[in-house]
Amino acid sequence: MLGASKNPRLEIGDLALKELGKRLEKENLFEPTDAAVFFGDSDEKYEDPYFNGDGPERSGCNFCGSCMTGCRFNAKNTLDKNYLYFAQKLGVKIQPESEVVDVIPLGGNNDGGYKVVWKSSTSFFSRKKFINSKGIIFSGGVLGTVKLLLKLKKTSLPNLSDMVGKSILTNSESLIGVTTFDNSKTFSDGIAIGSILHTDEDTHLEPVRYGSGSGFWRLLMSPMVTGNNIFLRVLNIFIDVIKYPVQNFKVFTVWNWASRTQILLFMQTINSKLQFVRSSFGLKSTLQEGESPTAFIPGAQMLAKEYAKIVNGKPMVLLTETLFGAPTTAHILGGAVMGKNKNDGVIDKNNKVFGYKNMYVCDGSMISSNPGVNPSLSITAISESAINKIPAKKISQSIS
Numbered sequence: 360m361l362g363a364s365k366n367p368r369l370e371i372g373d374l375a376l377k378e379l380g381k382r383l384e385k386e387n388l389f390e391p392t393d394a395a396v397f398f399g400d401s402d403e404k405y406e407d408p409y410f411n412g413d414g415p416e417r418s419g420c421n422f423c424g425s426c427m428t429g430c431r432f433n434a435k436n437t438l439d440k441n442y443l444y445f446a447q448k449l450g451v452k453i454q455p456e457s458e459v460v461d462v463i464p465l466g467g468n469n470d471g472g473y474k475v476v477w478k479s480s481t482s483f484f485s486r487k488k489f490i491n492s493k494g495i496i497f498s499g500g501v502l503g504t505v506k507l508l509l510k511l512k513k514t515s516l517p518n519l520s521d522m523v524g525k526s527i528l529t530n531s532e533s534l535i536g537v538t539t540f541d542n543s544k545t546f547s548d549g550i551a552i553g554s555i556l557h558t559d560e561d562t563h564l565e566p567v568r569y570g571s572g573s574g575f576w577r578l579l580m581s582p583m584v585t586g587n588n589i590f591l592r593v594l595n596i597f598i599d600v601i602k603y604p605v606q607n608f609k610v611f612t613v614w615n616w617a618s619r620t621q622i623l624l625f626m627q628t629i630n631s632k633l634q635f636v637r638s639s640f641g642l643k644s645t646l647q648e649g650e651s652p653t654a655f656i657p658g659a660q661m662l663a664k665e666y667a668k669i670v671n672g673k674p675m676v677l678l679t680e681t682l683f684g685a686p687t688t689a690h691i692l693g694g695a696v697m698g699k700n701k702n703d704g705v706i707d708k709n710n711k712v713f714g715y716k717n718m719y720v721c722d723g724s725m726i727s728s729n730p731g732v733n734p735s736l737s738i739t740a741i742s743e744s745a746i747n748k749i750p751a752k753k754i755s756q757s758i759s
Contacts, residue, residue, distance in 0.1 A: 360409075360441045360442060360739065360743065361395040361436050361441065361735070361736065361739055362395055362397065362408075362409045362436045362441070363393040363394060363395050363436075363736060364393060364394065364396070364397075364398060365391050365392075365393055365394075366391040366392050366393075366394050366396075366398075366549075366550055366553045366554070367391070367398050368398075368422055368549065368550075368553070369391065369549075369553060369554060370422070370545075370546075370548045370549035370553060370568075371544050371545060371546060371548070371670075372546045372549065372553075372566040372568055372621040372670075373391075373549065373553045373554040373566060375566070375621070375666060375669045375670050376389065376554055376556050376564065376565075376566050376666070377389045377554070377556075378669050379556065379564075379662065379665055379666050379669060380556045380558075382665065382669075383558065383665075385556065385557070385558060388556060388557040388558070389554065389555070389556045389557075390554065390555060391553060391554050392550075392552055392553060392554055392555050392565070393736075394550050394551075394552070394553070395435065395436040395735075396420050396426070396430075396434055396435050396436065396550055397417045397418070397419060397420060397434050397435075397436065398419060398420050398434075399417065399418070399419030399420075399434075400419045401418065401419045401420060401421035401422075401432070401434075402419075403418070403419060404416055404417070404418050405417045405418070405419070409436075409441070410441075410445075413445075413448075414440065414441065414444060414445070415440050415444055416433070417433055417434065417440075418432050418433040418434055419434060420432070420434040420435075420550065421434070422548055422549050422550060423547075423548070423570050423571070424546075424547040424548055424549055424550070424551065424568045424569060424570040424571065424617070425569070425570030425573070426550055426551035427551045427567070427568075427569055427570075427573075428569065428570060428573055454477070456479060456480050456481045457477045457478070457479060457480055458477060458478055458479070458480040459475055459476065459477045459499075459507060460476050460477060460478055460487065460507075461474075461475075461476035461511070461514070461515055462474070462475055462476070462495060462507075462511055462515060462516060463476070463515045464515070464516070464715070465491060469518060469714060469715050469716060470716050471493060471494060471715075471716035471717035471718075472491070472492070472493055472717070473491070473492050473493075473494075473495050473717075473718075474489050474490075474491055475489060475490050475491075475492055475495060476488070476489045477489070477490075493717055494716075494717030494718065494719070495717070495718050495719070496718075496719045496720070496721055497695070497712075497718075497719070497720045497721070497722070497724075498720075498721045498722045498742075499722065500691075500722050500723060500724070501527070501691045501692060501693065501694050501722070501723050501724045502642070502691065504694070504695060504720060504722055504724045505523065505524055505527075505635050505642070505694035505695060505724050506635075506637075506641070506642055508523045508524070508694075508695060508705070509523055509524050509635065509636070509637050509642075510637065513637075516714075516715065518713075518714035518715060519705065519712070519713075519714055519715075520698075520701045520702070520704065520705045520713050520714065521701075521702075522695075522696065522698065522701075522702075522703065522704055522705050523694070523695060523705055524634055524635040524636060524694055525632070525634045525635075525647055525693075525694070525696075526632050526634075526647070526693040526694065526696045526727055527632065527633040527634060527635055527644065527647070527691070527692070527693045527694050528630065528631075528632060528633070528691075528692040528693040528726065528727075528728070528729045529633075529652060529686070529688035529690060529691060529692070529729070530626040530627065530628075530688060530689075530690045530692075530729060530730070530731055530732070530734075531626065531627035531628070531629045531631065531652065531656075531729065531731075532624065532625060532626050532627075532686065532687065532688045532689065532690065533623075533624075533625040533654070533656045533659035533660075533676075533686070533687075534567075534622060534623070534624060534625075534676070534677065534687050534689070535583060535622070535623045535625065535659060535660070535663040535674050535675070535676055536576065536580055536620050536621070536622050536623070536674070536675045536676070537620065537621050537622075537623060537663060537666055537667045537670060537672045537673070537674050537675070538609075538610045538613055538616070538619055538620045538672050538673055538675060539619050539620070539621075539670045539671055539672035540606070540609055540671050540672060540673075541670065541671045541672075542619075544619070544670060544671075545571075545618050545619075546566075546568055546617070546618060546619065546620060546621045547568055547569060547570055547571040547573075547615075547617045547618040548568075549568055550568075551567060551568060551569075552565050552566070552567050552568075552624070552733070553566070553568075554566060555732070558658075558662065561627050561628045561629060561731065562625070562626070562627050562628075562658060562731075563625075563626045563627075563731055563732055564623060564624070564625055564626075564662055565623070565624040565626070566621050566622070566623060566624075567621075567622040567623070567624050568617070568621065568622065569617040569620075569622070570617060571615055571617055571618050572615065572617060573616075573617040574615065574616035574617055576616070576620075576622075577611065577613075577616040577620075579677050579678055579679070580610075580611075580675040580676065580677065580678065581596055581675060581676060581677070581678040581681045581682075582595075582596055582599040582600065582603075582607065582673075582675060582676075582681075583660060583663065583674045583675055583676045583681075584596055584598075584599055584681060585655050585660070589682055589683065589684075592681050592682065592684075593682070596681060603673070606673045607673075609673075610673055610675060621666070621670065621672075623659075623662065623663055623666060623674075624689065625656065625658070625659035625662065625663075626690075626731050626732060627656075627729075627731055628729050628730065628731030629649075629650075629729065630648075630649055630728065630729050631646075631648065631649035631650050631651065631652055632646075632647040632648040632649055632693070633645065633646060633647055633652070634646075634647040635694055652686045652688075653684065653686060654676070654680035654681075654684050654685060654686040654687070655680075655684065660674070690723075690733065690734055691723065692723045692724070692726040692729070692734060693723075693724060693726055693727060694724040695720045695724040695725055696724070696725060696726070696727035697710075697725060697727050698713075698727075700713065701713040701714060704727070705720065706719070706720050706725060709745055709748050710725060710741070710742070710745035719745060721741075721742040721745055721746070722738060722742070723738050725738075725741065726738065726741075
């Protein structure tokens with residue numbers, strides 16, 4: 360459904376990653392990524408190339424680099440062009456800007472049938488509304504699904520597994536920006552993530568780009584330093600600024616930050632599990648198992664420094680990582696994981712929620728192990744497998 364295909368075009372950031380692989384004697388472990396983008400001619404429109412013409416019209420990718428902030432040229436395979444498009448085509452009503460606040464079993468039993476209570480997500484003062492449904496699928500992402508399930512376990516769905524909120528995973532990530540001092544280099548051309556280097560069996564590095572003009576992240580960056588506590592790290596920031604005043608000035612004043620900056624996404628398959636619990640301020644994370652995630656990964660910083668040498672740049676990290684040692688992740692997973700029974704999982708191998716009928720979880724919260732790479736295709740494949748096991752309704756329309 361996502362139509363992933365091999366990226367046909369490597370740009371400066373990708374070629375620099377390939378050179379890094381060569382210097383590490385791992386050039387054979389560099390490859391273009393598979394991306395959910397249509398790579399036709401950018402100045403042409405095409406009849407749906409994925410679903411025998413039943414889907415919407417597409418345009419070819421122009422490699423503008425703005426995939427992360429929203430494709431403006433109809434080339435990225437976003438949900439409104441596949442899953443949501445066909446759902447609406449078959450008569451499904453989509454209720455936007457709505458937040459589910461309660462799920463109540465009808466008749467007070469667990470044999471299927473639920474009252475779903477929702478309110479507007481964009482209004483401070485909105486009246487709650489509800490709809491009755493024979494079944495329900497939780498698909499709000501980890502931060503949406505797990506937060507709601509934790510609330511419901513304490514109220515209307517007490518039979519949910521005690522595993523709700525547990526086995527929260529990340530890709531053991533580190534996000535490092537490298538800003539070049541070479542004005543001839545443009546990092547914003549290409550697709551968001553066009554290549555990957557497997558530095559070892561557990562570690563992967565990807566160059567992430569933003570489209571020209573996307574410079575908000577500049578305000579959140581600081582020099583890449585280390586230290587055992589916040590005072591030492593702040594001291595090291597001042598030392599870096601004093602030691603490299605010209606470089607730091609150029610980084611924070613560079614024209615068109617996105618065009619001059621390559622984000623490096625470092626990921627590992629190392630498992631360290633967190634647990635989400637409810638608090639007065641929303642979700643709170645605690646360590647469940649393994650080593651606590653850290654913002655300071657020596658391997659990531661070493662790779663970033665080598666990459667910076669190749670592109671004549673300076674590595675920078677998010678200020679929250681430097682000050683608080685809090686790691687950043689783009690891939691939060693788990694919290695409603697699969698298990699053999701209610702004691703070791705929230706859902707079974709078919710995504711059915713233990714303890715309730717006609718209830719499913721189909722999003723990143725079902726993933727029970729750290730894949731070490733972008734999990735989007737895994738999430739969609741597992742979700743499709745689960746939905747395919749639900750008996751199909753007879754409908755008046757059909758899709759080829």
